[in-house]
Amino acid sequence: MITLDSVTKIFGTFTAVDNISYTIEDGDHFALLGPNGAGKTTIVRMLLDFIKPTSGKISINGVPVSDPESRKQVGYLAEQHLIPPYLSGFKYLMRHASLIGLSGKNAVLEVDRVLEMVAMKGEEKQKSVTYSKGMKQRIGIAAAILGHPKLLILDEPVAGLDPIGIREVRKILENLYDKGITVILNSHLLSEVEKTCKTAAIMHKGKILVRDSINSIVKDGETLEDVFIKYIENENEKLF
Amino acid sequence: MKNFFKIAAFTLVDQMKYKSFYVLLVISILFVLMIRGCYQGEYIVNGKQINNITLAWYVSKIVFQIIAVGMFIMVSMLSMKIFSKDEKDGSLILFLSRPVFRWQYVLGRIAGTWALCFVFMFLLHLTIFLTLWQKTGSPIPGYLTASLVCSINLLFVIVCVCFLSLFMPDFISAVFTMGILLVGFISDGGYQILNNEIAKSTVPSIANTNLALWRILYPKVFMVQAYADSIISQSRLSSMGPFHPMLNLSVFILLIMILLLLSFNKKEI
Numbered sequence: 001m002i003t004l005d006s007v008t009k010i011f012g013t014f015t016a017v018d019n020i021s022y023t024i025e026d027g028d029h030f031a032l033l034g035p036n037g038a039g040k041t042t043i044v045r046m047l048l049d050f051i052k053p054t055s056g057k058i059s060i061n062g063v064p065v066s067d068p069e070s071r072k073q074v075g076y077l078a079e080q081h082l083i084p085p086y087l088s089g090f091k092y093l094m095r096h097a098s099l100i101g102l103s104g105k106n107a108v109l110e111v112d113r114v115l116e117m118v119a120m121k122g123e124e125k126q127k128s129v130t131y132s133k134g135m136k137q138r139i140g141i142a143a144a145i146l147g148h149p150k151l152l153i154l155d156e157p158v159a160g161l162d163p164i165g166i167r168e169v170r171k172i173l174e175n176l177y178d179k180g181i182t183v184i185l186n187s188h189l190l191s192e193v194e195k196t197c198k199t200a201a202i203m204h205k206g207k208i209l210v211r212d213s214i215n216s217i218v219k220d221g222e223t224l225e226d227v228f229i230k231y232i233e234n235e236n237e238k239l240f
Numbered sequence: 241m242k243n244f245f246k247i248a249a250f251t252l253v254d255q256m257k258y259k260s261f262y263v264l265l266v267i268s269i270l271f272v273l274m275i276r277g278c279y280q281g282e283y284i285v286n287g288k289q290i291n292n293i294t295l296a297w298y299v300s301k302i303v304f305q306i307i308a309v310g311m312f313i314m315v316s317m318l319s320m321k322i323f324s325k326d327e328k329d330g331s332l333i334l335f336l337s338r339p340v341f342r343w344q345y346v347l348g349r350i351a352g353t354w355a356l357c358f359v360f361m362f363l364l365h366l367t368i369f370l371t372l373w374q375k376t377g378s379p380i381p382g383y384l385t386a387s388l389v390c391s392i393n394l395l396f397v398i399v400c401v402c403f404l405s406l407f408m409p410d411f412i413s414a415v416f417t418m419g420i421l422l423v424g425f426i427s428d429g430g431y432q433i434l435n436n437e438i439a440k441s442t443v444p445s446i447a448n449t450n451l452a453l454w455r456i457l458y459p460k461v462f463m464v465q466a467y468a469d470s471i472i473s474q475s476r477l478s479s480m481g482p483f484h485p486m487l488n489l490s491v492f493i494l495l496i497m498i499l500l501l502l503s504f505n506k507k508e509i
Contacts, residue, residue: 082330
């Protein structure tokens with residue numbers, strides 16, 4: 001279970017996240033939605049302790065995120081996933097395996113398993129500089145799912161991919177969603193979210209406008225995109 | 241603790257992947273081997289011919305210091321990009337998205353770089369040591385111990401450059417560190433010159449000049465080099481102030497390391 005308790009993050013004079021509190025239950029597939037600058041990535045970065053909240057508390061399964069133990073069962077895919085150019089996909093994944101405590105044959109078997117899942121078997125020994133954006137993203141997903149994490153944090157997993165790449169990544173993620181993992185998905189692609197997530201929160205200017213199951217948010221005859229635009233426009237009207 | 245060693249090992253492996261590392265090592269060893277010609281020949285100083293053993297001993301002491309200075313430049317160039325490169329190529333996310341403490345990452349990277357640079361320097365010193373042994377038939381006692389002593393200077397440079405690179409551009413942090421060393425070299429070098437036996441006997445009042453406090457407390461990189469030199473020469477080090485240069489530098493390393501860890505802990509990724 002992930003808990004955010006009165007979390008605020010201020011960068012200089014800009015409030016990126018404004019007093020947010022919510023919990024994400026185990027097994028939930030939770031989508032963070034919002035326009036650019038809404039504070040979605042800031043929340044993801046705080047969950048991984050890449051940045052500290054100005055105030056408030058965040059914990060994963062009761063462990064504060066400032067304790068690296070909280071990341072023991074967490075897989076993360078960054079918005080712009082990078083692989084050191086001097087590493088092959090295999091070596092990159094072996095490093096991840098090593099850092100989560102796998103070694104020797106166990107590490108190799110686990111890396112092979114995730115490579116199979118993301119359809120990168122046979123190309124894992126190439127240097128990452130030779131990979132396309134889609135291939136890098138698949139290796140990134142492989143790293144995130146290595147070691148059977150209980151929580152998967154995906155920050156814009158299909159950003160910058162072509163339609164074929166998006167479909168490939170979607171297929172991989174759909175397979176994962178059936179395995180009972182808690183997923184936090186930060187995405188602009190509302191159609192993807194509608195297909196794959198159970199609950200969602202719409203954020204705007206650091207605040208959560210609505211948080212509920214997708215079925216409750218989206219009424220008959222509407223799409224998530226319609227609801228999203230309605231909320232954001234309402235909020236903008238209030239401001240002007 | 242395991243992750244600290246893992247990250248140090250990754251750092252070693254990553255640095256050794258670059259061909260330029262081996263090219264530099266080979267060039268440096270060739271340079272050291274080429275100057276072995278200096279160990280032979282007839283040199284006359286003040287009308288007296290210097291024997292080969294004395295000559296080789298002096299040359300090896302000079303080369304010892306040249307290697308150390310060369311290493312300072314190499315180490316600062318290597319260290320200045322540790323954090324920025326990791327940030328650009330995704331290594332930082334790789335480590336910190338896993339159950340790794342930030343101190344494990346920082347100290348692992350520093351330890352890996354230090355180990356690599358130390359091995360590099362030690363290989364060069366070892367080459368001289370063996371060459372000299374082969375030429376003169378007897379090893380210089382303390383030569384390799386002096387190399388070990390100098391490794392603390394390398395650690396100081398790495399820690400200093402890493403710390404400064406958090407606040408200033410990479411190259412500037414390296415240049416700034418070189419500047420710190422240069423000031424120390426001028427201050428401590430001047431002190432060493434004024435305190436040698438010839439200067440003392442020529443102008444006895446010079447050596448008794450009161451020293452400014454900052455000169456006593458300043459990082460004693462040069463003095464550690466002088467200490468290493470005194471181990472080779474088996475002579476007494478005229479230390480500046482009450483503290484041994486090794487202690488002075490250890491305190492500085494510890495302080496900068498603490499500041500580095502505190503600053504890195506606050507760093508936003």
